[in-house]
Amino acid sequence: MWLAADDDTQIYILGTMHALPPGTDWDRGKVARAVDRADELVLELAPDQLAEAGKEFQQLAPRQVPLAMAERLPPAALAAYRAFEAGGGAFDADALDDWAVMVLMGQRAAEQAALSPAAGVEAGLTARFQAAGKPVAGLETAHSQLMLFETLDPATQRALLTRAAEDAGSAVADIRALTGAWRRGDTATLEALINEDVDAVPAARKAVITDRNRAWSHWILRRMASPGTVLVAVGAGHLVGKDGVPALLESEGLTVTRVQ
Template sequence: MTRERRPASSGGRITAALFACLLAACSPSQETQKAHPAMWLAEDEDTRIYLLGTMHALPHYIDWDGGKVAEAVAAAGELIMELSPDELAAAGEEFARLAPRPAPLPIEKRLTPSALAHYRALEAGGPAFEADALDDWAVMVLMGQRVAQRAALTPENGVEAQLTDDFRAAGKPIGGLETARSQLMLFEGLDPETQRALLTRAAEGAAEAVADVRALTAAWSRGDVAALEKVVNEDIDAVPRAREAIITGRNRAWSGWIKRRMAKPGTVMVAVGAGHLVGSEGVPAMLAADGLMVRRVQ
């Protein structure tokens, strides 16, 4: 399997929001740019859990790990991400197992003429996607990776990769909230109509995808949670049946993990996609609604 076929650490989101697990913005400037991503702290008498919103892929010149984030990394005794390093390494094999269709279906029969034209233009930027043999959700993942390639983004420059290096260097444990299979099954388990709607929307927005994600990452860099929430909601509300599987259900599960972890003393860094931490259905809001003390610290 080629490197391009390997999914990023998360299932992704359509256009700006649903590609965010695979992409981040590419700024025209190559000078180092300071970023101040939003971060929250949930705490009680003997437990502190930092919640850092991430971008899984970034250009090399984004400097995001100073200030309060650096303090939280130094204070935390363990790191929890969406996927542990071992699960991330297993994502390619899981994708290869889950992505194929039971029977081929030409991409021309799945997309409208307009969406197909945008899809073909994106595909022209590299090797063919071989979409006829793949499920709709898998085609969308490959499209997201192509956009990342065009924008010169790499997971190696993403937040999770750098946090992993930092915690490993310090000899601190690293865990995950999900498995590679469970993440991909979020899409594999969607009904065919929802998968098709996601794929169609991704194809229709392919021409603007880099610009859209550039705006998303600019909002992330300045910690603009209102702008992040707006992008996430606009995209996911366009396919409302996907919201529970991709956003709300996961946020609820992660909030449950955090509440259980509060029973154990210590300091933890939880780093997950930025879109999961914003709005009334974001993890901080869910925790606060359940009576936990949560405040934004950056």
């Protein structure tokens, strides 16, 4: 967690995991104090938009013309994909866009790693703020978030899917390593794990990471003009590295301090 502050505004920026093992204790110490002090919570998606995500996925994910996975993936990647799919039932992937298959694979890997969105940071924060009668807002909509993937060019989507398939055998271990680094507050390991995935597909990194980080940092800079205390909670991968939100804010002349 980082803090950006001036004379009358405090904005805490908390790196989250969207899904966690049930019972994970994340809201202690300075995080708990920031939750208590904040007048409002800002997430990637407000609760009403999160509720819309499933419907948006169903509308955007289908292909116009089905395409067999055997025609999309090279032999080694296809074999790894088939083995992963066999561990939990078919995805009906032939009828889905490449990005949608990748999303479903990520969700299944999280389930197999015993992670649950209901135990994630966003779910806990939303419950806390709503119980206290404090507003909960979002930086994006469900539609705009999924359109980030839908509008990736076909070659980039195929590269992402191929990489996900090739790495399917280690997906659960990779998620556990990412979660472990987050629990330790190990930003160097977080950055290395995230970069290993996205740096191989630069167009995806720009659309899914860098451009969003810039938009969110600009939102924070604008919000600094209004007094109050805000907790901004977004995926931890958006807060690390030279194009993470804290680094981008510092490049704009704002003092940002890591506090947890």
